Amino acid sequence: MQALVNLLARRPRRRSGGPDPGRRNLLRAGLGALGGMAAASLAPALRAVAAPGSEGHSLGHPHANLTVGEVNLRRVGFDPLAFLTTWDRGVVRRLPDGRVLREFKIVAYDREIEIAPGLLFPAWTFNGTVPGPTLRATEGDRVRVHFINAGTHPHTMHFHGIHTAEMDGVPGVGPGEIRPGGSFTYEFDAIPFGLHLYHCHALPLKRHIHKGLYGVFIVDPRQGRPPARELVMVMNAFDTNFDGENEVYAANTVAFYYARHPIRVRRGELVRIYLVNMTEFDPINSIHIHGNFFHVYRTGTSLTTAEYTDTIMLCQAERAILELRFPYPGRYMFHAHQSEFTELGWMGMFEVTDGDV
Amino acid sequence: MATSEDRPPEPAAGGRALRRWAWGILPLVLLAVLVGVFLRVGVRGVFQTAVPPVEELAIERVVLRPGTIVIHLVNSGPQPVTVSQALVDEAYWQFTISPDATIPRLGRATVTLAYPWVEGESHRLRVLSSTGVVFERTIEVATPTPTPDARYLTTFTLLGTYVGVVPVALGLLWLPFLRELPERWMGFFLSLTAGLLLFLGADAVAEALDLAASVPSAFQGVGLVLLGVVGAAVILAAVGRRVAGEGLSRRLALATFVALGIGLHNLGEGLAIGAAYGAGKVALGTFLILGFAVHNTTEGLAIVAPVSRDPLRLRTLAWWGALAGAPTIAGAWVGGLAYSPVLGTLFLAVGAGAIFQVVYEIIRLMGGGRASAGYQVAGFVAGLLVMYLTGLLVAV
Ligand SMILES: [Cu+2]
Numbered sequence: 001m002q003a004l005v006n007l008l009a010r011r012p013r014r015r016s017g018g019p020d021p022g023r024r025n026l027l028r029a030g031l032g033a034l035g036g037m038a039a040a041s042l043a044p045a046l047r048a049v050a051a052p053g054s055e056g057h058s059l060g061h062p063h064a065n066l067t068v069g070e071v072n073l074r075r076v077g078f079d080p081l082a083f084l085t086t087w088d089r090g091v092v093r094r095l096p097d098g099r100v101l102r103e104f105k106i107v108a109y110d111r112e113i114e115i116a117p118g119l120l121f122p123a124w125t126f127n128g129t130v131p132g133p134t135l136r137a138t139e140g141d142r143v144r145v146h147f148i149n150a151g152t153h154p155h156t157m158h159f160h161g162i163h164t165a166e167m168d169g170v171p172g173v174g175p176g177e178i179r180p181g182g183s184f185t186y187e188f189d190a191i192p193f194g195l196h197l198y199h200c201h202a203l204p205l206k207r208h209i210h211k212g213l214y215g216v217f218i219v220d221p222r223q224g225r226p227p228a229r230e231l232v233m234v235m236n237a238f239d240t241n242f243d244g245e246n247e248v249y250a251a252n253t254v255a256f257y258y259a260r261h262p263i264r265v266r267r268g269e270l271v272r273i274y275l276v277n278m279t280e281f282d283p284i285n286s287i288h289i290h291g292n293f294f295h296v297y298r299t300g301t302s303l304t305t306a307e308y309t310d311t312i313m314l315c316q317a318e319r320a321i322l323e324l325r326f327p328y329p330g331r332y333m334f335h336a337h338q339s340e341f342t343e344l345g346w347m348g349m350f351e352v353t354d355g356d357v
Numbered sequence: 358m359a360t361s362e363d364r365p366p367e368p369a370a371g372g373r374a375l376r377r378w379a380w381g382i383l384p385l386v387l388l389a390v391l392v393g394v395f396l397r398v399g400v401r402g403v404f405q406t407a408v409p410p411v412e413e414l415a416i417e418r419v420v421l422r423p424g425t426i427v428i429h430l431v432n433s434g435p436q437p438v439t440v441s442q443a444l445v446d447e448a449y450w451q452f453t454i455s456p457d458a459t460i461p462r463l464g465r466a467t468v469t470l471a472y473p474w475v476e477g478e479s480h481r482l483r484v485l486s487s488t489g490v491v492f493e494r495t496i497e498v499a500t501p502t503p504t505p506d507a508r509y510l511t512t513f514t515l516l517g518t519y520v521g522v523v524p525v526a527l528g529l530l531w532l533p534f535l536r537e538l539p540e541r542w543m544g545f546f547l548s549l550t551a552g553l554l555l556f557l558g559a560d561a562v563a564e565a566l567d568l569a570a571s572v573p574s575a576f577q578g579v580g581l582v583l584l585g586v587v588g589a590a591v592i593l594a595a596v597g598r599r600v601a602g603e604g605l606s607r608r609l610a611l612a613t614f615v616a617l618g619i620g621l622h623n624l625g626e627g628l629a630i631g632a633a634y635g636a637g638k639v640a641l642g643t644f645l646i647l648g649f650a651v652h653n654t655t656e657g658l659a660i661v662a663p664v665s666r667d668p669l670r671l672r673t674l675a676w677w678g679a680l681a682g683a684p685t686i687a688g689a690w691v692g693g694l695a696y697s698p699v700l701g702t703l704f705l706a707v708g709a710g711a712i713f714q715v716v717y718e719i720i721r722l723m724g725g726g727r728a729s730a731g732y733q734v735a736g737f738v739a740g741l742l743v744m745y746l747t748g749l750l751v752a753v
Contacts, residue, residue, distance in 0.1 A: 118440075
């Protein structure tokens with residue numbers, strides 16, 4: 001008789017092993033096909049947590065793979081829609097030799113951010129947001145970044161680009177790690193042109209990056225690029241319980257934000273996406289855009305396209321500029337084509353219209 | 358405190374009683390003051406640091422209905438927990454929560470998701486708190502949770518009958534056989550009974566401890582086991598002391614207690630059956646049921662062994678059979694429809710305690726016996742062995 005009891009008691013133990021096939025067949029034989037039934041009927045009966053006005057219906061799914069509720073934009077630390085098109089070009093001055101000097105001020109500090117409705121993450125930030133501000137310069141500009149560490153841990157700023165060892169922002173070289181309360185001014189030329197990034201390089205590296213200390217650094221080519229609707233998307237993720245796996249994936253921090261608030265673009269206009277992969281703990285992330293194909297400029301360091309595709313993948317810190325035009329109006333999904341990441345938040349929509357955007 | 362020395366001698370007995378009560382209550386009053394001060398100042402001063410909150414949310418029960426998953430949560434941690442999001446199979450999923458997303462200590466909430474789960478497959482449920490702590494439960498074999506309708510009640514009644522009632526009744530039929538046995542063999546069978554029961558009790562403790570691991574921490578699974586085992590044993594012993602006299606009445610009482618102990622044990626077992634059924638596991642079928650039946654028949658033997666020499670009425674036998682067997686049915690109902698690890702642990706522990714008490718009584722009964730020690734030892738070992746071997750029969 002204890003075996004029956006065993007059956008039950010063993011239940012929590014058998015975590016990883018799947019159900020044995022014999023039992024499955026028995027179940028199949030004995031019970032009808034109930035699982036596939038539609039199910040959305042029960043939800044309205046209970047008090048929904050979702051804030052009124054949250055566009056849970058925007059996907060048109062009967063049972064939605066979406067977070068519940070709305071984020072508080074003040075707690076997020078920024079507006080993901082505004083972030084798409086916000087650039088920090090710094091304070092511009094002319095140097096005696098006629099070159100442009102761009103001065104940026106970056107303060108690192110701890111801040112709790114909201115990465116999904118009601119889900120708070122104790123982040124470390126550059127200027128209070130994750131990702132940090134998108135810094136933008138033109139090829140050949142002199143860049144001066146006044147960095148102040150107002151956080152609780154030593155941090156650095158490590159820029160991708162070509163610069164001297166002292167400006168590399170890594171421990172043990174030049175100023176190394178900047179202690180809390182300390183500061184340093186990084187200075188270098190904005191070369192080469194392309195889509196770059198910056199991040200903290202203090203140790204342990206994984207944690208400093210995954211806590212939120214990263215941002216996009218765009219160096220425009222001297223001759224510029226064709227006019228376009230430009231969007232910055234940083235593929236990132238958050239491990240909320242510190243088990244080395246991410247609970248939330250997103251573009252620009254908030255899970256499913258652009259699914260609830262589609263990115264509006266005009267039909268036929270050139271859309272340029274600055275896509276940077278800052279996903280920690282997973283080596284690769286990807287993007288797939290529905291109903292369309294895009295031109296790829298890897299690392300943005302060339303003005304000629306290398307690829308015409310609808311899906312690309314990027315390793316950590318890899319980035320690419322994508323250019324496309326939407327020929328038809330309507331809603332088009334974009335997401336990681338690792339469907340796991342999609343379902344964990346890295347999914348959004350383009351709203352293509354003929355009207356204003 | 359020097360007050361008592363300064364006082365004149367007590368004037369009257371009434372005054373003294375009052376004084377005694379005052380002294381009894383004073384520490385409680387002071388304790389209340391301490392708690393008050395601590396809550397007001399101490400907690401904030403001492404513990405309110407940047408340390409992240411300790412959040413403990415237990416997924417107590419998961420109910421599956423066609424296209425719907427309902428997760429019952431208990432906050433077993435020291436402070437309120439706010440549920441922020443829920444995932445099924447590594448996907449954020451829309452849900453509703455009632456009564457509120459913030460669950461106070463020892464409070465409960467129900468998360469309801471419209472999710473197209475798949476019959477017979479495995480699903481992983483995760484609930485995220487506002488601080489990103491993850492609480493999870495794996496459903497190994499998804500199958501609809503029984504609802505309390507006629508069909509399920511019938512099913513559970515039949516299951517309880519097959520596994521509990523019928524085998525016990527069959528075991529009672531050993532009575533005529535026992536009556537014919539020589540004295541020394543009676544000793545053998547009595548100690549056999551003790552062996553059977555001891556095995557059962559030890560097994561129930563092991564199961565209870567096992568289950569205790571899944572009890573929400575605030576309910577202290579191991580403490581629950583201790584409470585159940587010791588509480589049941591001590592209460593039964595006290596009741597037994599009152600009821601039992603000498604000779605026949607004592608043996609009758611003992612048989613009744615054996616029946617009661619087994620009944621409590623079977624109640625826990627019924628819970629397990631119901632819960633296993635709910636998890637789709639009793640669908641393993643008739644082989645298991647048969648195995649249990651064979652195994653449980655020994656319980657009937659245990660009941661009648663102490664009174665095999667005594668005149669008995671059929672009604673008494675029927676009453677014992679019901680006492681020992683019927684709780685299986687009740688257990689199956691509760692287990693299938695409202696199972697919780699807390700209940701399961703407690704019932705298993707109570708059953709074990711009852712059985713230990715009975716084993717103790719049987720051994721005491723044999724202490725004054727005339728049977729040879731050899732037969733008793735052989736019987737005891739045989740009892741353990743029988744349980745072990747029939748247990749192998751149904752081991753999964
Ligand atoms: Cu850092």
